[in-house]
Amino acid sequence: MLLEVNRLEISYGDVRAVHGVDFVVEEGELVSIIGANGAGKTSILNGLMGLVPARRGSIRFHGQEITAVPAHKRAHGGIRLVPERARVFPRLSVFENLLTGAYGLRKKIDLDGRLRWLYELFPILEERRDQPAQTLSGGEQQQLAIARALISDPRLLLVDEISMGLMPKLVDQVFDLLQSLNRDLGLTILLVEQNARASLEISHRAYVLETGSVVMEGPAKDLLNNPDIRKAYLGLAREEEAKRQ
């Protein structure tokens, strides 16, 4: 088991954002957590990364208890985050943004090889290498955020609302990319998404989150065909009714 989360609870002051959720991610899996805005999805990822403290519960990574481990150590342990809205460092160049992802690892990884691979994956980043990241378009910033997370060769990639603010065409491309990273390179990915359909289509398994609690879980295919899910998250029920009439 790569990631094991037990009764995780996260609050901001008196407001409980996550009410004791349980989930697991196996090595090599692509798992998504879907749910509406404000369901606590981003809080869970930030809790896994160590950016917000867990009020209760435990997080185990590779069998090791990491609930109290600070974020930068989790990053060095192989957990990497693609944050909501990319959050690239705006006044660092594209290249410098990539280097932050390899901070403290330059001697441990083949930096040049990783850079070559990433530039092949995202040619635009090589083209814009020396530009400040804030001059990139939203889609380009998302690519940079993914590349920045991948440069360290992570064991678990956390992806937060990658589709938010992207054109539909770009959303498809990004999801294709995540799927191929998982399928071809065996990268373990935990995806948190409002765009339920796109994420369920590429996931092995999924959890449905409602106001801070997991209300349903299962293989992504089953959830895609579940009438409740279709109605609540996929917006399909109405289309089908319209067809029938």
Place this chain on the structure above:
Amino acid sequence: MHLFLEQLLNGVAIGSIYALVTLGLALVYGILRILHVAHAAVYTVGAYLGLLFFKMSGSLLVGCAGAIAGCAVLGVAIERLIYFPLLKYPPYVPLIASIAILLALEEVCRLVAGPYILTFPAQLRFPALHVLGVDVPSSVTGILCITAAILAFLWFLTTRTETGLAMRAVSQDLAIADAMGINSHAVISFTFAVGSAIAAVAGVLVGIYYNQVYSTMGSVPAYKTLAIIVVGGLGSVPGAVAASLLLGIAETLLIGYAHIPLPRDALAFLAMIAVLMWRSEGLFGSR
């Protein structure tokens, strides 16, 4: 013409000293968004420590090293013990704490060293120059060389090293820097150490230049450096340096040379008011 050039040079020297004090303020604002008013007290403590170690050892180099080490420790202590626990509150809370630290440290200096103006009988061993018919005293040469060296070091540190990259990343997005594997708290402490060490050098230089060390020597710099970082653009290090040099030159030329009947220290605030009215992001700032 000679008088003008001489005054210009003096202005650059004074501006250099402003720059050395302001650097720490700009670095701290850039990384924590705190107005670190107590930085001026670190500079005062630097002058006293420099004098103390100089008198004990007879060597200015030892004096300087002692001041640098002492102030770096003091700066980190202020960050760890006072600012960091207060970061969760709105920015005026650390600001009030900062003013309290300034006053408290000034009082400590007065209690320990006495309410006198001490002399700093050291010489900067730099050559006096004679350029274009202008005499450059060795103290001015020394201040210019030391400032240039510190600026070059800082430029190298922030743009050419992995630690510098981490400093810039933390100043732009602290949480995400952590997620990239950067220990941002250590980076913040390091930034305080660097800024405070530079303030220590400034304190020693001012002590020697004016041959005076006293407990309230940081009072005027405390608010003048605030005006300077506003003029330069909050958190912008190049802006802070440029604004410091401009102010040093303007003060010397307008008041010392052109005899404009204004108190010297008013100029920084006139500049700050002008900037706030017409270009609130400062000379080098971005909004």
